[in-house]
Amino acid sequence: MKVGFVGLGKLGLPVALAVESKGHKVYGFDIKKEIYDQIKNRKIDYKEKHANDLLKKTKIEIVELKKLINFSDIIFVPIQTPHDKKYEGINDIPKTRKDFDYTYLVNGMKMISKELKKIKKKKIVIIISTVLPGTIRKKILPVTNKYTQVGYNPFFIAMGTTIDDFLFSEIILFGSENKFVSDKAKEFYKTLTNSPFFETTIENAELIKVVYNTFISTKIAFINSIAEMCHRLQNTSIDEVTRALSLSTKRIISPSYMRGGMGDGGGCHPRDNIAMSYLAKRHNISFNIFEAIMLQRQKYNHWLAKLCLKEGKKSPIIILGKSFKPETNIVTGSPSIYLYNSLRKKNKNVYIWDPEVDNEDLDNFRKKNKINNKKICYFIGTQHKAFLNTKFDRGSIIIDPFRYIKKREGVKIIEIGEGGKIK
Ligand SMILES: NC(=O)c1ccc[n+]([C@@H]2O[C@H](COP(=O)([O-])OP(=O)(O)OC[C@H]3O[C@@H](n4cnc5c(N)ncnc54)[C@H](O)[C@@H]3O)[C@@H](O)[C@H]2O)c1
Numbered sequence: 001m002k003v004g005f006v007g008l009g010k011l012g013l014p015v016a017l018a019v020e021s022k023g024h025k026v027y028g029f030d031i032k033k034e035i036y037d038q039i040k041n042r043k044i045d046y047k048e049k050h051a052n053d054l055l056k057k058t059k060i061e062i063v064e065l066k067k068l069i070n071f072s073d074i075i076f077v078p079i080q081t082p083h084d085k086k087y088e089g090i091n092d093i094p095k096t097r098k099d100f101d102y103t104y105l106v107n108g109m110k111m112i113s114k115e116l117k118k119i120k121k122k123k124i125v126i127i128i129s130t131v132l133p134g135t136i137r138k139k140i141l142p143v144t145n146k147y148t149q150v151g152y153n154p155f156f157i158a159m160g161t162t163i164d165d166f167l168f169s170e171i172i173l174f175g176s177e178n179k180f181v182s183d184k185a186k187e188f189y190k191t192l193t194n195s196p197f198f199e200t201t202i203e204n205a206e207l208i209k210v211v212y213n214t215f216i217s218t219k220i221a222f223i224n225s226i227a228e229m230c231h232r233l234q235n236t237s238i239d240e241v242t243r244a245l246s247l248s249t250k251r252i253i254s255p256s257y258m259r260g261g262m263g264d265g266g267g268c269h270p271r272d273n274i275a276m277s278y279l280a281k282r283h284n285i286s287f288n289i290f291e292a293i294m295l296q297r298q299k300y301n302h303w304l305a306k307l308c309l310k311e312g313k314k315s316p317i318i319i320l321g322k323s324f325k326p327e328t329n330i331v332t333g334s335p336s337i338y339l340y341n342s343l344r345k346k347n348k349n350v351y352i353w354d355p356e357v358d359n360e361d362l363d364n365f366r367k368k369n370k371i372n373n374k375k376i377c378y379f380i381g382t383q384h385k386a387f388l389n390t391k392f393d394r395g396s397i398i399i400d401p402f403r404y405i406k407k408r409e410g411v412k413i414i415e416i417g418e419g420g421k422i423k
Pocket of ligand 1: 006008009011029031032035079080081082104105107108109111128129130155156159162267268
């Protein structure tokens with residue numbers, strides 16, 4: 001099939017490469033010209049498994065929108081729907097709540113529909129972007145016309161593993177009002193994957209997508225509350241508690257995200273939760289669980305900051321890790337940056353460094369910032385494997401919310417979620 005991608009960002013480009021890898025002809029269009037350099041130079045600057053390998057051999061054709069629309073049988077639209085920067089999750093949540101910004105998506109759909117009208121041809125246009133329930137009907141469909149055959153197909157992918165998550169998805173979620181559109185999409189997906197095709201209304205698809213993400217945030221918020229409790233209760237250990245819960249696969253579903261650690265992060269989860277808390281407020285839902293989830297993330301962050309300030313009272317504090325999860329350089333919605341921001345408000349002697357993000361090693365980073373002290377309070381903000389080999393000076397303190405740093409001579413390790421034994 002001939003498949004078009006309008007928007008070749010962090011989601012669009014890797015998915016376009018995945019579609020191409022299954023033998024389809026792919027056309028791309030983006031309003032940001034820098035995106036074309038990534039394709040021309042055959043390299044992206046964010047870590048995305050398989051993407052750089054596929055880029056090396058790609059034959060994706062970058063064309064004008066008009067041509068893309070003319071050539072493609074199916075057009076995918078992964079255009080950004082950003083949340084205001086202050087809802088990213090790297091600071092306390094502001095008092096007011098807001099919906100995502102749909103300007104880009106509305107404009108993109110307007111442009112596509114205009115071109116379709118010109119050629120008077122009906123085409124399938126599949127929106128991937130994340131939106132709150134009700135948005136497609138209220139804001140997107142009104143800017144389309146009879147030639148735009150809209151389907152809504154949000155993906156359950158995690159940044160860094162987009163291609164595998166797309167090709168081996170738990171379900172293909174597809175919202176549409178038009179049987180022809182969903183049948184065509186189903187046929188297309190059969191050429192890509194064996195994942196079950198879940199057909200539903202547009203509104204259900206919109207809701208399922210954000211609820212999927214916020215369910216993960218709920219798991220993380222819940223288990224971090226228990227980690228904090230274990231930290232305060234003697235003879236309890238968060239890892240022992242989650243080991244038991246993880247074996248309870250009948251009711252508690254799966255062990256994923258069931259490890260005490262840092263708060264939820266990334267480009268999707270915190271912002272989806274905040275947006276859902278806005279929706280719950282707007283509809284006067286009797287208990288706003290999304291608000292509670294975000295507040296847990298916030299209070300937990302404040303508690304960790306307090307712990308750092310207590311342990312690092314007389315020494316500099318260095319947070320190790322900026323990225324929102326291990327072995328990536330993506331920092332969007334990072335809970336460790338959030339911790340850094342919280343600490344900076346109280347103490348100027350706080351630093352943050354990440355081996356995946358910064359172009360210098362820890363020694364140079366310390367030299368540059370004139371951190372000559374032997375005694376440093378380190379906080380492990382991201383569970384990078386590299387920290388297992390980091391040399392910590394005697395007298396250092398390490399606060400480890402993941403409990404994976406091994407014992408070191410002369411170094412005090414504080415494992416978050418370990419209540420200690422009753423003596
Ligand atoms: N990145 C992810 O992992 C991920 C996962 C699930 C859902 N999503 C959702 O997918 C959507 C896209 O996310 P992203 O991370 O790829 O965003 P992004 O900002 O990286 O990419 C969006 C791209 O669309 C382009 N664009 C904007 N308007 C356009 C137009 N009119 N015509 C052509 N191109 C246009 C932008 O220039 C940009 O390159 C968002 O709604 C996001 O919430 C993203």
